[in-house]
Amino acid sequence: MDGVSGLDVHTLGVIGLAVGVTIALSFTLLSLVLRGMLALHIWAAAFWMLTAAGLAEGYDEKSTFLSAIVGSALIALANGAMVLGIAIHIGQPLRWRWPALVITLFLAIQVSFLLAPPPQAVEAAVFGGKSIVWDAWMVWLLLFRAPRELRTSAAFTAMIFIIDALFYLARGAVSLHPEMDSHALLATVLTASNYLFGILCTFLLSTGFTLMLAQRLVHDLRRAAEVDGLTGLLNRSALLRESNRQLASGRGYPNAALLFDLDNFKAINDRWGHAGGDAVLKHFAEVIRSVGLPAHSLFSRYGGEEFLLLVPGMDPRDAAGLAEALRLRVAEAPASYSDASIAFTTSVGVCASSDTRVHQLIQAADEALYRAKNAGRNRVETA
Known part of the structure; x- marks a missing residue:
């Protein structure tokens, strides 16, 4: 044994x-x-x-x-x-x-x-x-x-x-x-x-x-x-998927869409190169996030130099006020790149509505943004 x-x-x-x-x-x-x-x-x-x-x-x-x-x-x-x-x-x-x-x-x-x-x-x-x-x-x-x-x-x-x-x-x-x-x-x-x-x-x-x-x-x-690899924000498809759930949960209340476009971004790329342009994009995302966005808001890089902020439960007046505050903050905070300072501005289109169809909100905000750029840029327009 x-x-x-x-x-x-x-x-x-x-x-x-x-x-x-x-x-x-x-x-x-x-x-x-x-x-x-x-x-x-x-x-x-x-x-x-x-x-x-x-x-x-x-x-x-x-x-x-x-x-x-x-x-x-x-x-x-x-x-x-x-x-x-x-x-x-x-x-x-x-x-x-x-x-x-x-x-x-x-x-x-x-x-x-x-x-x-x-x-x-x-x-x-x-x-x-x-x-x-x-x-x-x-x-x-x-x-x-x-x-x-x-x-x-x-x-x-x-x-x-x-x-x-x-x-x-x-x-x-x-x-x-x-x-x-x-x-x-x-x-x-x-x-x-x-x-x-x-x-x-x-x-x-x-x-x-x-x-x-x-x-x-x-x-x-x-x-x-x-997630967008450059800025760390949600990308366009992720935002649209998540926004459908967020906006649906706030049915009956106004929802706001703020569409940002960096002014004269092509000129920034031409002068500072794509690396300088990337630095400006990253800096813009950091500036917006540093302000302290409302709870449950969704912030994304919507495409190129366009950024979209969706805020459930925000009425038109508050949405316009938030857009103006963010526009001023961006104008006061130039980006740092290669021991230099790159000043830039943003135009903002705003739409606030009780419509829970996110594509309708974005389309209206896009039309307002188009007016802001045609009116001289660095301004806020509401739908």
Whole structure:
């Protein structure tokens, strides 16, 4: 029985090593394709460290320096890397000093155990406690700090860490049983279960991280399809799609459309080049946003040097007042480019109506804008 059990543990160790290498290699190859995702690079390194730790602990079965210190250090570094990768992926600032402090504390405990070995049950319980601390940290980040667009994959990954913590809680409780030292078969079963759970958890964890990466990519692709790359504003198609929902929710109340056109923009491009023109477009968007737009308003780059601001629930007088205030603000705030100042102005066409058909609002605002430009530019006209 002992020989078979030993062979089983040895076989599980080999399988675990093969699984670790496969997953680490997969994440490494994926990181070569998705080079802009820093979290992916960090997770790939974490899987390699976990694999190396398993190799060190499996090679050195007598729990000397190689497994007790090197293996423990690699496991702690891998956990710290996972925490850091999760924080980066969800956009939660995290400095290296906090994971480094926890890693140093755990290694100090491990060195003390090497110098003065405690009972095996106590050592197993402490190891489980260290794992639970890392699990709790990652669960907290995933469940309470992940943005809305990543919550589904973050919740799945958090579930894996919760299961891992529950496993080590149960294993620690069994290890602290008074008669544990006299049950060699039970100790072997616990070791085998540790290998089995490690293999399963590694598979699930790689799946969780992959889901998080996939959800991030889908979100970024959707955002890229909806946002103007130069100004960071909604593009025309995204605004029209969102405006139908916004205006419909305010049925019966007036809605305002403010259509801006940068005056003599071709002359700016001719004098300063397209880079100067781009600087003016970006500056204009920043100026309008800095004023503090009304709640639920939609601001977009409508096309070329035209910008559209839709404000649900705004009557004609307030819309005209807002347009005039924005026009004056733009005229007073020249753009900076190549150590020079580029002064520019904008003409604004305004339409405010209870009509919830956005294309009707925009068409009327466009007609008002046409009058503003024909009347000399740098002015506001209302429909």
